Amino acid sequence: MRRMSAAAASPTFVRSDHLILGGSAVAIALAAITHFTGSGDVLPFICSAAAVALLASLVGRSVEQLGDRFGPGATGVLQSALGNLPELFICLFALNSGLVEVVQAALIGSILANLLFVMGLAFVVGGLKHGTQKLDSERARQIIVLMVLSVVAMVIPSLAHYTHAPAADHEKTLSLFVSVILIVLFFLSLPASLRRSTTASEPQMEHEPPRWPVALAVGMLAVAAGAAALVSDWFVQALEPAMDAAGISDAFAGLVIVAIAGNAVENVVGIQLAAAGRSEYAFSVVINSPLQISLVLAPVLVICSQIFGLASLTLVFSPMLVASVGLAVMLAAVITFDGESNWLEGAALIAVYAVIASSFWWG
Amino acid sequence: MRRMSAAAASPTFVRSDHLILGGSAVAIALAAITHFTGSGDVLPFICSAAAVALLASLVGRSVEQLGDRFGPGATGVLQSALGNLPELFICLFALNSGLVEVVQAALIGSILANLLFVMGLAFVVGGLKHGTQKLDSERARQIIVLMVLSVVAMVIPSLAHYTHAPAADHEKTLSLFVSVILIVLFFLSLPASLRRSTTASEPQMEHEPPRWPVALAVGMLAVAAGAAALVSDWFVQALEPAMDAAGISDAFAGLVIVAIAGNAVENVVGIQLAAAGRSEYAFSVVINSPLQISLVLAPVLVICSQIFGLASLTLVFSPMLVASVGLAVMLAAVITFDGESNWLEGAALIAVYAVIASSFWWG
C-alpha cells in the first residue's frame, strides 16, 4: 500500500515544512522585536499570537515525524499528550500573571471553538463542495460519548458551587479530586486511542512515511516546545494591553481570542479534511481536540496551579461558561447521532457560536 | 402520476372549502357582534378565538391553492413565511397592549404545544390505530437538528440574563443580534425546505392540483389575512377580561390558550395524518411548526417591537419558560433519534405537557 520507493526518494523537507519553519522563524523574530522594543499595545500581541500558532503547528509536525518510528499507534498517544502543549504554556503563564478568568474562558472557549465554530466551518466547506456528508462512524460516537462523560465530570464542581451544595465550601479539594479522576480516565483511554489510530481506515494521511531522521524530529520538537514556551510568555504579557486598547473584556479575550490562537492549526487541518471530502475523518479530528482539553489540559492546569503556587485555578467556571459548554456538548452529541451533516447545519453551528461569543462581548 | 383529467373536472370549491369559508364568516360575524355589543367577558373571547383559528386555516388553504402555480417548492416557502401569520397578528396586538408576558409565554407555549401535546396526541392516535410507528426519516432528523440549534441560540439571552453575565445589561441589543442571526438562518434554510417539499414522497397530499384560479387564491389570501388582523385585535382585547373572569394567570393564558388557539389548524392536520397511518409525514408536520416559531416568528416580533415602538419584547424569557422549552426540545430529539413511536410514549408526552402547563397554573 505504501509507496516505499517514493518515500525513500522524498526529500527531508517538503514545501509545507519550509513554510512552517520559515514562518515560525519570521514570526518569532517579529514577536521578539515588538516585545523588547515595546511597539505599542497591539503589534506585539499580533506577532506573538502568530508565532504561537505557527509553533503549535511545528510541534504537531515534529510529533508526526517522530511518532511513526515507534509504531503507528505511538503517534496518536504523543499527539494526545503534546498536541495542547502551546496552549498549556499560554495558560500556565496566564495563571502566573493571575489571569484566572482568561484561563477558564480559554479552556471552555477551546471546546466551544472546536465543537461549534470549526465543526460549523467544516460542515459548510464540506457540504458546499460535496453535498450531504456521512459522519456516523463508530469512532466518532466513541469519542463523543467519552467527551460527554468527561465534560459532565468537569462541570460537577461548578454545579455544586452554584447550587450552594455543601461541597461548595471545598471547591479546591473537589476540583483536585475531579482532575485526578479525569487524568486517570485519560490514561485508561490511551489503549483505545492507540487501537483507533492503528485500525483507522485512513492510511495515506495518517501513516505517511516520516521524512525526518529521528534526531532531527526530536531536536525540532525540543526547539519548537522551548520556543513555544518563550513566545507564550510574550503572548500573555501582550494580551492585557492589547485587550485594553481594543476594549475587549477578559472573558471574551479568553473565550474567543486565546482559544482560537491556541488551536489555529488543528482547526485548519479539520477544515482541510472536510474540503477534501473526508468528512468522517475531519469530524473525529475536530471532536478529538476538545476531548483532550477536558481529559488532560484542564485537569493538568488545575493540579499545576496548586503544586507551583500559581493563581489558584479550580473547576468552578462562571455559570455562563458552564451553560455554554453544556449546550455545545449536547449539540455535538445530537449532530453525531444524526449521522449526517450539510452546510445548513454548519451555518447554524456557526450562528450558535456567534451568539454565545457575543454574549461574552460586554466586559 | 397526477390524474390531471380528474383535476380538470374537479369543482373550484370542495366540501372542506365550504366548511372553512362558511365557518369563518359565521365566526367573524359572531366575534364582531359580541365585540361591539360587549356581551360579557367570556363570549367575545370564545367567538374571536374560533374566528382566529378558522381564519388561520383559510390562510393556509389559500397559500396551498396559490403555491402550486409557482412550482411545488414555492408552497413550502410561502407556508413557512405565512403559516404563522395569524399568530403574528395576535402577538403584535398583544405587544401593542403591553402584554409582553403573554407574548413570551405564547411563543414558548406554541413550541411546547407542538412538541409535547400535539406530538403526544398524534402518537396516541396513530399508535392505537396502527401499532408501533416508524419516525426516523432523514427529513425529521434534519428538522430536529435545526430546531435544537435555533432554540439554543434563542435561549442564550435568557441564560446570559439569569447567570448575571455582563451581557445581561445589554439584553435588548443581544436579543436583536440573536433575532437577526435567526432570520438569516431562516433564509439559509429555505433551499433545504424547497428541496424537501419537492422530493417529498407524499405526492398525493402535497401536490394536489390547485382548484382555485390564481386571482381567487390571491384575493382570498388578502381577505383572510386582513380579517385575521382585525379579529386578532378583538381576540387580544377580549383576552384579559376573559382570563380575569376565569381566574387564569397571564402566563397560563399565553402558554396554553393563545398557543393552542393560534396553532389549532396545523395541530389538527398533524393528528389527522397520524390517524391515517402516515406517521413520518405527521411527525415532520408537527415538528416543522416550532422550527418556524424559533426561526421566524420570535425574531420578527423582537425586531418589530423595537421598530414600531411597541412594548419592548426581548428574548429574555422567564426561567421556567427557558427550562420548559429546553426540556421539550431535548425530549423531541430523544424521540426522533429513537425512531419509533407508540401510544405509551404519546401518553407520556401528554403527561409531561400537563405537568409543565400545571406548573404555570398559579398566577
Add this chain to the structure above:
Amino acid sequence: MRRMSAAAASPTFVRSDHLILGGSAVAIALAAITHFTGSGDVLPFICSAAAVALLASLVGRSVEQLGDRFGPGATGVLQSALGNLPELFICLFALNSGLVEVVQAALIGSILANLLFVMGLAFVVGGLKHGTQKLDSERARQIIVLMVLSVVAMVIPSLAHYTHAPAADHEKTLSLFVSVILIVLFFLSLPASLRRSTTASEPQMEHEPPRWPVALAVGMLAVAAGAAALVSDWFVQALEPAMDAAGISDAFAGLVIVAIAGNAVENVVGIQLAAAGRSEYAFSVVINSPLQISLVLAPVLVICSQIFGLASLTLVFSPMLVASVGLAVMLAAVITFDGESNWLEGAALIAVYAVIASSFWWG
C-alpha cells in the same frame, strides 16, 4: 423448548435458594441481636443493611417462583410492583422518623447508582470479558424514552421551585398532581411491560420453570415482605447513629449508602448478566430499575407521606440532586443511542458517579 422432564425432576430448593434463605435467617438474627442489645453505633447498621439486602433478594426470588403460574407476563408486572418493596419500607420508616432529606437523596441516589455505577460496572465486566458489546435493542430504547419522560415530569416541581415560578407556593399540590400522573403512566406502561417479558428472547433465564409450589411461594413472599418491613425499621433506626459515628452527611448517606443497600441484589443480577455476555438483557435490567423508581416508588412515597401524615415529602429535590439526575438520565440516553458499550465507557460512568457522590460528601 422447556425441558419439562428436567424441571419435574428438579428439587424444590436449589443451592442459591439455600444460600439466600440461610443468609437471610442469619442476618435477621444478627440484626435483631445487635438492635436489641444496642451493640454500638455501627454494628446494628451493618447487620440490618445486610438483612435488608438479603430479604430484597428473597422477595425477588419468591415473586419469580410465583409469577410463572399466572403466565410469564405476570412475573414482570409483579416484579415491577414488588421489586422495590424493601426500599419502599426503608423510605416509609425514614419519613416516619422525619428523615426527608435522606429519602429524597435515596430516591435520586437509586437512579444514579443504577444508571452510572451499576451500568458502569456492567460495562467494565462485560467489556473486559467480551470486548465491545451491543446494546441497541428496541426494548432498551423504549425503556430509556419512558425514563427520560418520567424523570422530566418528576423534576418539574423542583424547576418551578428554583425558578421562583408562582407554582413554587403550591409545591405540595403540584407534587401530588405529578405523582398521580406518574402512577397513571405506570399503569399505562404495564401492557408494554407484559408484552416485553412475553416476547423477550431470553427464554431460558426468564421462564425457568418454577420449583416452589404456589403456597410456598406465596407464604415465602409474605414472610419475606413482613421481615423486610421489620428489618427496615431497625435499619432506619441504626442509620443516623452510624452516620454520625462515621461523620457522613445525611445527603451522602441517602444518595450512596441507602441507595446501594436497597438495590444491592438487582445490581448484582445486572452485573452477572453482563459477565455472562448477555449485554442487551443486562442493560435493560439495569435501566428498568430506575424507571420503576420514578414511575412508582417516588410518587407512592409522596402520596403516602400526605395520606399517613408522615414528614411531608414533595418532589422538590435539592438543586444538586436535580442537576445530577438530569445529567445521569441524559448520559444514559446518549449511551443507549450510541448502541455499543466498552469497558472504557464503563470506567467513565463509574468516574462520573464517583465525582457526583464526592460532591455530596461534605455535610
